[in-house]
Amino acid sequence: PKTAKAAWTFLATVFKNFIILQFFEKWKIYKIPVVNVQVPLDDKIPFTPKKVEIYMHFVNFWLSPITMLFRRYGNFKALPLAKEFLIYITRVYSEAAKVYRFRLSTTNRPIYKENAKFKTIHSMDPHFLCVPSLHVAIVVLCFSFFKMLFERENFGEEEKAKWNKELYDGAVSITESVLFVKQHSVNCIPTAVYMMTQITNLLSREEGEAFLNCLFENCPEISGENRKEVVGYMVGMYNSMCEKRQFFENWEEPVKAWLVNHEKG
Secondary structure, eight states, X not given: OTTHHHHHHHHHHHIIIIIIHHHHHHTTSSOOOEEEOOOGGGGGSOOOGGGHHHHTTHHHHHXXXXXXXXXXXXXXXXXXXXXXXXXXXXXXXXXXXXXXXXXXXXXXXXXXXXXXHHHHHHHHOOOOBTTTTHHHHHHHHHHHHHHHHHHHTTOOHHHHHHHHHHHHHHHHHHHHHHHHTTSSOTTHHHHHHHXXXXXXXXXXXXXXXXXXXXXXXXXXXXXXXXXXXXXXXXXXXHHHHHHHGGGOSSTTHHHHHHHHHHHHO
């Protein structure tokens, strides 16, 4: 009972703003314009099928610290904390939908049928929700929310350091994976991080930029000038969105404006 309302609101929001939205577009019930956000820079990131294991770790990633709370505190104290996180994650889906209902977005996914996980992804995901990336927004929410929670709940220094590093590193790896498995474009990442600086007070602009600058630091698949160009582009786009925010009433307007400009070519 303590989490039922939050849980059902979350599930209903995911169903409405993720599943129904995409499949109704696919079935031509909805007729929202779809923008391909692929750019030549995406070719600098090699398609790396083995990274799908990291990509598919997404749900376990944010469930893991919640499970830890239940083991640490028991149901009575952990349930309100889990409810708090559910309210945040529900907001992520709702806020991202403000962009999706204006313009859906897609990329060029490779045809790859040699892995059961890719078959599942490509059959269950119509691939219309690219900008901003929900995958990225939620992993950023996860590390930033729990960083706040560990401080508020007076976790020990050693425990905070352990969990903060694990969650931050995991968020970096999952963010990298969305590009390696070609589920997203370089444009999908900074727009998601930008969104997270706007819809919560958990992530500052400086922290968002630092997160982007961490990407691909330990990836031999993309290094040197290619990494510099990719990360530089994402940081530039992120800072541009943050700067333009002051001229709009709502956070999503700079993203919508970018989609319209990209659509026009």
